[in-house]
Amino acid sequence: MSGPRVFVVDDHAMVRAGVRVELGDDVTFVGEAPDVGTAVEGIRATVPDVVLLDVHLPGGGGRAVLEALRTELPEVKWLALSVSDAAEDVIAVIRAGAKGYVTKTISGPDLLDAVRRVAEGDVVFSPRLAGFVLDAFAAIGAPEPAEEATDPGLDLLSAREREVMQLLARGYTYREIGSRLFISVKTVESHASNVLRKLQLSNRNELTRWAATNRLL
Amino acid sequence: MARSVPIGLPGIHQGTPPSDPGSSRGVITGVGPGERGATIDTVTTTATGTPTRAAAERPPFVRPRSGRLLAGVAAGTASHLRQDPLVVRIAFAVLATTGIGVVVYGLLWLTMPVAAPGEDPEPGTVQLGAGTGRRQLLVLVLLGLAASALFGQVLTSSGALALPLILVAVGLAVIWRQLDADRTLALPGVRWALAGGVVLAAGGVILLLATTGQLTAARDGFTATLVILTGVALATAPIWRRLLDSRSEERAARVRSEERASVAAHLHDSVLQTLALIQRHADDHQAVSRLARSQERELRAWLYDPKVVREGGTWAGLVAGMVADVEADHALIVDPVVVGDAPIDDELAALGAATRETLVNAAKHSGATAADLYTEVTPERVSVFVRDRGKGFDPATVPDDRRGLRDSVSGRLARLGGTAEIRSAPGEGTEVELVLPRVSS
Numbered sequence: 001m002s003g004p005r006v007f008v009v010d011d012h013a014m015v016r017a018g019v020r021v022e023l024g025d026d027v028t029f030v031g032e033a034p035d036v037g038t039a040v041e042g043i044r045a046t047v048p049d050v051v052l053l054d055v056h057l058p059g060g061g062g063r064a065v066l067e068a069l070r071t072e073l074p075e076v077k078w079l080a081l082s083v084s085d086a087a088e089d090v091i092a093v094i095r096a097g098a099k100g101y102v103t104k105t106i107s108g109p110d111l112l113d114a115v116r117r118v119a120e121g122d123v124v125f126s127p128r129l130a131g132f133v134l135d136a137f138a139a140i141g142a143p144e145p146a147e148e149a150t151d152p153g154l155d156l157l158s159a160r161e162r163e164v165m166q167l168l169a170r171g172y173t174y175r176e177i178g179s180r181l182f183i184s185v186k187t188v189e190s191h192a193s194n195v196l197r198k199l200q201l202s203n204r205n206e207l208t209r210w211a212a213t214n215r216l217l
Numbered sequence: 218m219a220r221s222v223p224i225g226l227p228g229i230h231q232g233t234p235p236s237d238p239g240s241s242r243g244v245i246t247g248v249g250p251g252e253r254g255a256t257i258d259t260v261t262t263t264a265t266g267t268p269t270r271a272a273a274e275r276p277p278f279v280r281p282r283s284g285r286l287l288a289g290v291a292a293g294t295a296s297h298l299r300q301d302p303l304v305v306r307i308a309f310a311v312l313a314t315t316g317i318g319v320v321v322y323g324l325l326w327l328t329m330p331v332a333a334p335g336e337d338p339e340p341g342t343v344q345l346g347a348g349t350g351r352r353q354l355l356v357l358v359l360l361g362l363a364a365s366a367l368f369g370q371v372l373t374s375s376g377a378l379a380l381p382l383i384l385v386a387v388g389l390a391v392i393w394r395q396l397d398a399d400r401t402l403a404l405p406g407v408r409w410a411l412a413g414g415v416v417l418a419a420g421g422v423i424l425l426l427a428t429t430g431q432l433t434a435a436r437d438g439f440t441a442t443l444v445i446l447t448g449v450a451l452a453t454a455p456i457w458r459r460l461l462d463s464r465s466e467e468r469a470a471r472v473r474s475e476e477r478a479s480v481a482a483h484l485h486d487s488v489l490q491t492l493a494l495i496q497r498h499a500d501d502h503q504a505v506s507r508l509a510r511s512q513e514r515e516l517r518a519w520l521y522d523p524k525v526v527r528e529g530g531t532w533a534g535l536v537a538g539m540v541a542d543v544e545a546d547h548a549l550i551v552d553p554v555v556v557g558d559a560p561i562d563d564e565l566a567a568l569g570a571a572t573r574e575t576l577v578n579a580a581k582h583s584g585a586t587a588a589d590l591y592t593e594v595t596p597e598r599v600s601v602f603v604r605d606r607g608k609g610f611d612p613a614t615v616p617d618d619r620r621g622l623r624d625s626v627s628g629r630l631a632r633l634g635g636t637a638e639i640r641s642a643p644g645e646g647t648e649v650e651l652v653l654p655r656v657s658s
Contacts, residue, residue, distance in 0.1 A: 127591065131554035
């Protein structure tokens with residue numbers, strides 16, 4: 001047994017078993033939990049490298065687990081795992097501190113790759129998440145005069161970050177993006193991390209609300 | 218001899234039992250008491266002339282929602298009798314001189330049901346152009362005034378009573394009209410009209426009391442009534458409260474159960490059916506995964522997509538439907554990511570067709586089982602990216618007979634002023650980029 005130490009939180013036993021089978025011996029499973037309460041206790045006890053966190057959980061959802069433990073265990077990395085396509089859910093869990101979001105239909109090798117990348121401190125964008133991010137920042141539109149004491153840069157994506165997000169949404173891997181834009185993979189990763197940070201720190205209400213509004217331009 | 222048959226026909230109709238226009242005509246005569254014998258005669262002639270039309274179902278005796286002048290009584294009656302509304306209106310106005318018209322109109326207003334939404338009987342005959350409506354209203358008001366003047370002449374003995382009575386009648390008519398049908402109180406005009414009606418009616422009542430010299434007596438009676446009413450209202454307040462509460466509870470429960478029923482119906486129509494199909498095809502892996510995939514997408518759309526997307530009419534909806542079609546017809550799984558949205562116009566529809574062609578092309582030739590579809594709508598342009606990780610090809614060496622991409626995709630885009638770009642190399646998959654500038658917005 002080797003690889004990152006992984007904790008699985010999902011209320012469906014079949015999903016937990018499936019994830020265990022798919023990741024196999026490439027990671028070390030340190031525990032699993034079906035709800036918020038046991039998850040908080042188990043993660044506190046085992047301090048894993050990566051928590052695979054279901055967005056929808058009995059007892060408050062994956063977000064509750066994240067909010068309970070994020071400041072307490074800053075070294076734990078969180079990867080949201082969900083069947084939900086609802087942008088609000090996804091954005092909410094990312095803003096709560098998850099390092100990435102993958103759907104449960106992801107293939108075994110891709111999931112393993114995502115877990116490894118998160119364990120190394122990178123962020124994981126699925127094309128869909130990249131699309132949500134682009135939509136969210138597009139909904140904010142042009143920067144308005146910042147009435148709160150925030151860094152206005154947090155509310156906008158730089159041209160390069162936007163480019164990276166678009167390529168991610170088009171299904172490019174980090175490596176492909178690097179060679180397409182003539183930058184290193186590390187630079188692509190740092191752009192992606194910056195976008196995630198902006199998503200988490202921007203306190204524009206629109207970010208959490210955008211999806212509820214009519215998306216017509 | 219040959220001529221006597223069609224004339225005799227309606228007579229036979231008249232005699233035969235129900236399911237026949239003759240019998241329904243009998244009903245009308247009962248409802249609208251003899252005041253419009255003339256109109257009914259006209260109908261009979263029409264029936265004689267064209268038996269086929271008479272055999273057709275008569276429009277229901279209801280008040281239409283549009284094309285009304287006052288309350289739609291005349292319009293509804295006219296459409297039921299297949300008459301010009303103007304004829305019936307004039308008939309009412311003339312009859313108003315004797316007072317019968319007013320009474321009949323009021324009674325019909327009370328008893329005639331309002332047409333169900335979208336079921337206005339024969340809008341062609343009922344509908345009025347705005348101009349003619351105005352003019353007709355004016356003429357009819359004048360007629361009505363003349364009629365009431367005559368009516369007033371008749372009542373000369375108690376002539377002083379006429380004005381207050383008319384005031385009350387007009388005020389009541391205004392109030393009724395405003396509260397009638399589907400007018401909501403939210404509209405400001407309705408509220409003012411309502412207030413005007415109340416003032417008119419109240420003025421009429423006061424005037425009536427004043428002219429009959431019972432104003433002081435009425436004032437005492439009014440005070441007493443007010444005191445009693447207030448007492449009763451206060452005493453029974455808890456009951457009213459409980460009634461209101463239980464009503465709203467009932468409504469909430471009904472909404473819940475209706476929602477549950479609609480969810481159950483949807484799950485039955487979709488998920489349960491698919492599960493049954495999956496059980497039956499358990500050995501056929503491809504069929505099972507295709508069924509599961511299409512069901513998943515359908516359920517997702519139902520759960521998460523905004524209504525505009527589900528019901529079509531926008532780009533995102535078009536893309537979702539197209540992806541579903543392509544996945545159903547080809548062994549290709551497409552993960553669409555849509556950023557932004559816009560209503561569909563001809564150009565977007567053409568872009569959609571080109572996108573579909575691109576996806577089909579990827580399904581047929583790439584050898585890949587999955588493709589990424591990304592489309593972004595900005596105020597300046599709509600871009601579409603279709604990427605597969607299949608075997609790829611050298612765009613320079615595409616044989617002339619394989620023209621799918623070139624003709625239907627590049628050509629289509631070029632006609633719309635857009636561009637199509639293909640990036641591919643053997644072994645590296647293919648990406649097609651379609652860009653359509655948006656000129657209008």
